[in-house]
Structures are given as C-alpha cells and as structure tokens.
Amino acid sequence: MVVEFRQLTIHFDPTRGRKQRESQTVTFGSTVQKAEAMLKGFRQRYNNGDHHVLEQEVDLDITRISGNAVTVTADLLLRDGSGNIDDPFSGFVQAVVVADTAANPQT
Structure with missing residues (x-):
C-alpha cells in the first residue's frame, strides 16, 4: 500500500x-484501491451585487475510480434571502484527493 x-x-x-455540479479527474502513479476527497478551499460569489445569504453548499464526492484515475465531483450552491436561486453565482472548489494505491506502478 x-x-x-x-x-x-x-x-x-x-x-x-x-x-452547480462539475467534475475533474486526477491521475495517480499506480492503480487506486480507494480514495477520498477533502476540501482544501473554496470561493463563491454573486455576480450581480450584494445579497443576504440564506444557504451555501460546497460538497465533494468521489464519483469514479478507474485504474489509476479518480474523478471528483463538486456541488456548489449559493441561495439568497429570497429562497430562490435566481441570481447568478460563480466560484471554485479546491480539493485534495488521498488515494491508497498499489505498490507497483502500472506499465
């Protein structure tokens, strides 16, 4: 291990x-046995002014492990005080993926 x-x-x-839901895949040096994603940081913002925040969500999931590749999917939500998701929002999510890999690299 x-x-x-x-x-x-x-x-x-x-x-x-x-x-919002987006995915990204990272590659490891050998076959991945199991993996977990941890939140390193995030930024989210409204793109059309200042709003009272009712709800924020940042969530990470490992959605696929295939050979030496791990796909991480992130959810991002920013809902204002109206309760609607009617204002544009954007941002980023940073993650660290920790993987238990096979001792011998794939060839």
Whole structure:
C-alpha cells in the first residue's frame, strides 16, 4: 500500500436557477484501491451585487475510480434571502484527493 495525494481546482461559471455540479479527474502513479476527497478551499460569489445569504453548499464526492484515475465531483450552491436561486453565482472548489494505491506502478 502506498498513500498518494493530488490537488485539484474545479471552476464554476456564473449560473442561476440551479445547484452547480462539475467534475475533474486526477491521475495517480499506480492503480487506486480507494480514495477520498477533502476540501482544501473554496470561493463563491454573486455576480450581480450584494445579497443576504440564506444557504451555501460546497460538497465533494468521489464519483469514479478507474485504474489509476479518480474523478471528483463538486456541488456548489449559493441561495439568497429570497429562497430562490435566481441570481447568478460563480466560484471554485479546491480539493485534495488521498488515494491508497498499489505498490507497483502500472506499465
């Protein structure tokens, strides 16, 4: 068993009307047995002025492990005091992926 780490940043374009969901894949030096994603940092903002915040959400999931590749999916939500998701918001999510990999690199 070898533990490896990879960092990634997932960017979210200005969007309104829904929770945003984006994915990114990172590659490790050998076959991944299991993996977890940890939040390193995030930024989210309204793109059309100042708003009272009712709800914020940042969520990370490992959605696929295939060979030496791990796909991380991030959700981002910013809902204002009206309760609607009617204002555009954008941002990024930074993650660290920790993987338990096979001792011998793939050839």
